[in-house]
Amino acid sequence: MNALSIRNLSKSFAGSPALSDVALELRGGEIHALMGENGAGKSTLIRILAGVETADALVLEKDGRALPLSNAQNAHDAGFRFIHQELNIVPQLSAAENISLGLPYPRRLGLAVDWKELNSRAGMALSRLGVDHIDPAMQAARFDTGDQMLIKIASCLVDAEGRTADLYVFDEPTAALTGEESEKLFAVISGLKDSGAAVLYVSHRMNEVMRLCDRVTVLRDGRNVLSAPISETSKEEIITAMTGRSVAEIYPPRSSDVGEAVVYAASGVSTDEVSRIEFKLRAGEILGVAGLANAGQSGVLRIVMGLAEPGKGRIEFGSEPAPKTPSEAWARGIAYIPRERRREGLMLQMPVCDNAVLPHLDRLRRLLFMANRRGERAMATRTADDVRLKAAGLSQPVYQLSGGNQQKVLFARALGRQPAILVLDEPTRGVDIGAKYDIYALVRELSEAGCPVIMTSTDLSETLGMCDRVLIMRDGAQQAIIDAAGLTPADLLSRIYAS
The missing domain is CATH 3.40.50.300 (P-loop containing nucleotide triphosphate hydrolases)
Structure with a gap:
């Protein structure tokens, strides 16, 4: 041809x-x-x-x-x-x-x-x-x-x-x-x-x-x-x-300092996937987790979400032990955006509303078991507006949405309540540049309000543009935590290889 x-x-x-x-x-x-x-x-x-x-x-x-x-x-x-x-x-x-x-x-x-x-x-x-x-x-x-x-x-x-x-x-x-x-x-x-x-x-x-x-x-x-x-x-x-607009700044700049209060702390934690995990996550901080492919980045996030039980080490969430299950994590305000939205995060045949309120049903229901459809729609309407979701309505099946708007449904779910921690595994994977800007602005807004964020990204520019510090993983083990300020993607990549 x-x-x-x-x-x-x-x-x-x-x-x-x-x-x-x-x-x-x-x-x-x-x-x-x-x-x-x-x-x-x-x-x-x-x-x-x-x-x-x-x-x-x-x-x-x-x-x-x-x-x-x-x-x-x-x-x-x-x-x-x-x-x-x-x-x-x-x-x-x-x-x-x-x-x-x-x-x-x-x-x-x-x-x-x-x-x-x-x-x-x-x-x-x-x-x-x-x-x-x-x-x-x-x-x-x-x-x-x-x-x-x-x-x-x-x-x-x-x-x-x-x-x-x-x-x-x-x-x-x-x-x-x-x-x-x-x-x-x-x-x-x-x-x-x-x-x-x-x-x-x-x-x-x-x-x-x-x-x-x-x-x-x-x-x-x-x-x-x-x-x-x-x-x-x-x-x-x-x-x-x-x-349709000029792009002066891709990543919204930080306008306030990271807080002093430690929201989440891991000390010498090891699981079947990762080892030597040690960090303190402070109020409003955005902590990146970076490394070569399959170095254990997602394994760190699974600890925070209660998806991986530590074999040793200590974890504290505020003044209490960390959640041991994802349902407990959501109940205590830890919101999670998974890496594979279609396979791990969404009920594709179900409407926007049902997807957005899924982990919040216990708080929304009336009496012991009765659904509160009015409350569900009110929450979904509010959070859909917050994330600038483009959909025909709350009843539209999620599979009909574009990739960026499917991702925004997950962020709407995360905002069902003010998150205590936001956990992001490749938050802009497969979304267009406009949706990325919306997501970056939303994450920055939550950070400025005091919500700590822990995230992975294979895009090193995204990691440096959004994060305050970067935890470097190699072969499933933590190697270092470094400040992101002033680093270029080439600098970060050299640190990843050198670790």
């Missing part, structure tokens, strides 16, 4: 425009970034390309010839393949079975599955990606997230009719990957580009886009606001195009 031309693309839902006269040209041998805040129309555009939604108006041409696009089969026949951040991997099946999922398995004499041929088919698909370390016969659950992503991409190279893909759409593919896993993925995407395929790359991670992509298109409020070669634009221009 030389070029896929998308013109005059419009789509409305219940009279509200999601896309208005959008144009996009995707070229073979090129990686094209699609950017915009949550709600800008990116997901709608992808669903239309996938044949899941039908456009109200669309001119679609592949190498100058009109393409039909009214269902998912049309999209597949046109050579469109889609890789999302939520991996559709069946962990109990082998890599080879996942790669051929949805296709007829090769059989011997038309009866028994030809496992040798199935594994060979998968091996050839992986080889086309330059991947030789994945055993097709191994159970998918035994691979890390990055390798599962490669298995998913390999499945896009297998086709019962022998058709090849012309367009690969990657929707936030690195949201759940470590740095090392992301590097594997980038090599594969570059290989797809070199093979002549067009790649549409959707990401909120500016550094990835600037490094990987050839062109960028920005949507705002369902309209094109920028389309340019990456070499002719800048991060600042892209952010301004996305948000």
